[in-house]
Amino acid sequence: MNAPANLKTSRRADFPGMFTPDGAPWHYLDTAATSQKPQMVLDAIARSYSTDYATVHRGVYARSADMTLAYEAARKRVAGFIGAASENEVVFTSGATDSINLVAQSWGHANIGAGDRIMLSQLEHHSNIVPWQILAEQKGAHIDVAPLTSDGRIDLDWIAAHLTEQHKLVALAHISNVMGYVLDVKHAANIAHKVGAKLLLDGCQAAPRIALDMQALGCDFYVFSAHKLYGPTGIGVLWAPYETLNAMPPWKGGGSMIDRVSFDGTTFAPAPGRFEAGTPHIVGVTALDAAIQYVEGLGIANIAAHENAMARQAREALGSINTVRLFGPEDSAGILSFAIGDVHPHDVATILDENGVAIRAGHHCAQPLMDYLGVPATARASFGVYSDESDIAALVKGVERVRKIFG
Numbered sequence: 001m002n003a004p005a006n007l008k009t010s011r012r013a014d015f016p017g018m019f020t021p022d023g024a025p026w027h028y029l030d031t032a033a034t035s036q037k038p039q040m041v042l043d044a045i046a047r048s049y050s051t052d053y054a055t056v057h058r059g060v061y062a063r064s065a066d067m068t069l070a071y072e073a074a075r076k077r078v079a080g081f082i083g084a085a086s087e088n089e090v091v092f093t094s095g096a097t098d099s100i101n102l103v104a105q106s107w108g109h110a111n112i113g114a115g116d117r118i119m120l121s122q123l124e125h126h127s128n129i130v131p132w133q134i135l136a137e138q139k140g141a142h143i144d145v146a147p148l149t150s151d152g153r154i155d156l157d158w159i160a161a162h163l164t165e166q167h168k169l170v171a172l173a174h175i176s177n178v179m180g181y182v183l184d185v186k187h188a189a190n191i192a193h194k195v196g197a198k199l200l201l202d203g204c205q206a207a208p209r210i211a212l213d214m215q216a217l218g219c220d221f222y223v224f225s226a227h228k229l230y231g232p233t234g235i236g237v238l239w240a241p242y243e244t245l246n247a248m249p250p251w252k253g254g255g256s257m258i259d260r261v262s263f264d265g266t267t268f269a270p271a272p273g274r275f276e277a278g279t280p281h282i283v284g285v286t287a288l289d290a291a292i293q294y295v296e297g298l299g300i301a302n303i304a305a306h307e308n309a310m311a312r313q314a315r316e317a318l319g320s321i322n323t324v325r326l327f328g329p330e331d332s333a334g335i336l337s338f339a340i341g342d343v344h345p346h347d348v349a350t351i352l353d354e355n356g357v358a359i360r361a362g363h364h365c366a367q368p369l370m371d372y373l374g375v376p377a378t379a380r381a382s383f384g385v386y387s388d389e390s391d392i393a394a395l396v397k398g399v400e401r402v403r404k405i406f407g
Contacts (some may be wrong), residue, residue, distance in 0.1 A: 003067040010388035014038040018386050020356075027357040027394040028199065032177050032205060032335050032382030035230045037291075044290035044322050045232060056282055058257060071282060074289035075272075078237055081292045082222065083213030087241050091272040092285055095236035096204045097127040100171075100222035100276060102238055103200060104131040106248040107221075112168045114140035119163060119170040119197070121146040121154045122372045123179055126365040128171050128202045143169075148372065149344040152179040152328040160191045168195045174207035174222075178364050178380065180332025182210070182313065189218035208384075209307055209333050211300045214239055227282065230385075231291030235284030238275070245271035252277040303385055307334030310383040310392065317396045323403055327378060336377040337364075340399060343406045345379040351405065359395070 012018045012025065017036040020026050026038060054064040056071045066137070079087040093099045112118070118132050122145055136143050144167070146159045154172060163170070170192040175182050185201065192199040200221040206212065207224040214222060222239040226232055240248075250257055250268050254277035259267040268274045295303065314336050318324045327337040340348055349361035360380040363370045370377060381395055 003182065010230050010386055011038075012386040012388065014040070014294075015386050016042070022160075024356075025231060025390065027355075027382040027391045029383065029387070029395060030358050030360045031208075031261055031384035031387075032228070032380065033360050034227045034233070035208065035384055037232070038230055038294050040294050041231060041287050041290045045283055045287045048286045052286075053283075055279065057085070064245040067282065070289070071285050074285045077289050077292050081212070081296065082207075082237075083215050083337045084239055086242060086269075088272060089119060089214070089239055089245065091240075091245065091275045092280060093223075093236040093238055093240040093275075094234055094281065095227075096202060096225040097236075099236050099238035100127055100200070100202070101131045102251050103223075103240075104135045106251045106275075107198075107244070108132075108169070109136045109139070110249060112136075112139050112141050112269075115166065116141045117164070117167045118143050119146060119159060119167050119192075120144070121159075121172050123154065123176045123181070123366060123369045124171070124173055125177055126367070127205070128173065128200075129368070130167075130337055132171060145368070148179075151330070152176075153181045154183060154188075156184065156187055156191060159188070160194075163191060163195050164196065165195050167192075167195055167314075169198050169200060171200040171202070173202045173205070175203075175333050175335070176328070177205050177335065178337050178366050178369055178378065179328035180205075180335035180337075181329050182206075182331070182333050185217045185219060193218070199233050205333070205335065208295070208303070209300075211303050220244065226288040226291060229288070229291050230286040230294055232284045235281050235288050242271060245275070248275075250274045250277070252321070254278045256280075287355055298385060304333070306385065307383045307387070308332075310334065310387050311336050312387065314381055314383075314392050314395060315346065318399060321396075321399060321403070324399065327373065334384075335380065335382045337380045339375060339378055340402055341406065343402060347406075348379045348402050351402050352395070353393060355398040355401065357391075357394045357398045 017034045054067045056068040075090050076087040078090045145154050149155050189199050198220040201219045203222050203224040208229045226235040257274045257277040311332050311334050323341040325339045345361035362377045
């Protein structure tokens with residue numbers, strides 16, 4: 001697939017899910033929750049469950065060997081996609097939530113103790129809050145929460161002023177799933193490392209939208225989920241330097257993650273194998289490989305430009321409606337949260353759905369952020385490579401209908 005000069009011509013035709021059963025376009029604006037899947041990924045899933053299917057890492061017969069090669073080739077592709085130094089720095093998990101819990105219960109249990117501190121921010125997804133709360137309760141550690149600036153950005157100056165050598169970890173979203181804010185990762189990494197803390201990034205919204213380079217970013221852990229990257233559910237990635245991973249104790253025990261098992265004791269495989277207990281999500285991994293091939297074929301810079309343009313157009317269109325309140329910075333990355341007067345976002349989403357427009361309404365697994373904003377929930381439109389101006393027009397038309405219904 002040749003990368004287009006831009007994505008003003010939507011890639012909608014690549015995605016069967018972007019059409020209704022009668023073939024009409026569906027205005028899907030919930031990509032931040034989960035992306036639709038291109039035919040290329042659906043075909044990879046079908047092949048992997050049919051003519052290519054076999055177990056990995058165990059069989060000596062040809063198809064098992066071939067599937068093992070495909071599985072490990074996917075690990076190498078992920079490493080290249082995120083700029084890892086080696087494929088041995090890539091751990092496959094069930095998703096970003098699983099990845100964060102792995103870090104908390106493995107690295108965190110070994111490195112965070114009573115009286116230590118963990119720094120989070122007000123806009124974090126629950127998956128980047130609750131695992132640290134569990135760890136803090138287990139170990140007697142404390143959690144600090146950084147506020148936001150007036151335009152919805154993590155206040156890195158506040159973090160720099162309040163971070164101490166007691167802080168062992170800073171865990172932040174690379175891109176907020178509500179505000180669309182893009183973190184200045186290098187600055188955050190410098191702040192964390194100045195006091196000897198590690199930096200973990202929740203990259204769920206960043207991996208589908210912006211170029212990643214683990215060598216350049218300077219973070220210590222990076223996590224993301226395939227299903228937001230045009231891939232399947234049930235598969236995710238944890239990245240960390242090999243030396244860090246290999247020093248971390250296993251979190252889950254079972255097959256594949258061992259070197260040798262006896263009742264006198266067990267020795268474990270080196271990273272990343274020690275963190276991949278049991279039969280893996282083979283088809284999920286090969287489908288993630290196909291999803292990355294699709295994204296790389298379009299060009300991540302083209303994707304970012306397209307989605308940011310969609311968000312800007314939507315912001316301008318909705319911002320011209322005097323009862324609409326917009327959240328987040330002007331330069332939000334493919335995500336726009338809003339409210340319409342006193343209308344509950346669930347009512348907004350229901351009326352939009354009647355007009356064939358799918359948005360997300362609720363707290364977006366970010367209840368502390370909703371409390372901070374002083375709202376019970378927001379409506380959220382989020383864009384993908386299949387989005388086009390017709391989606392924005394349908395969104396605006398639906399919002400106008402909401403205004404008329406609720407006066």
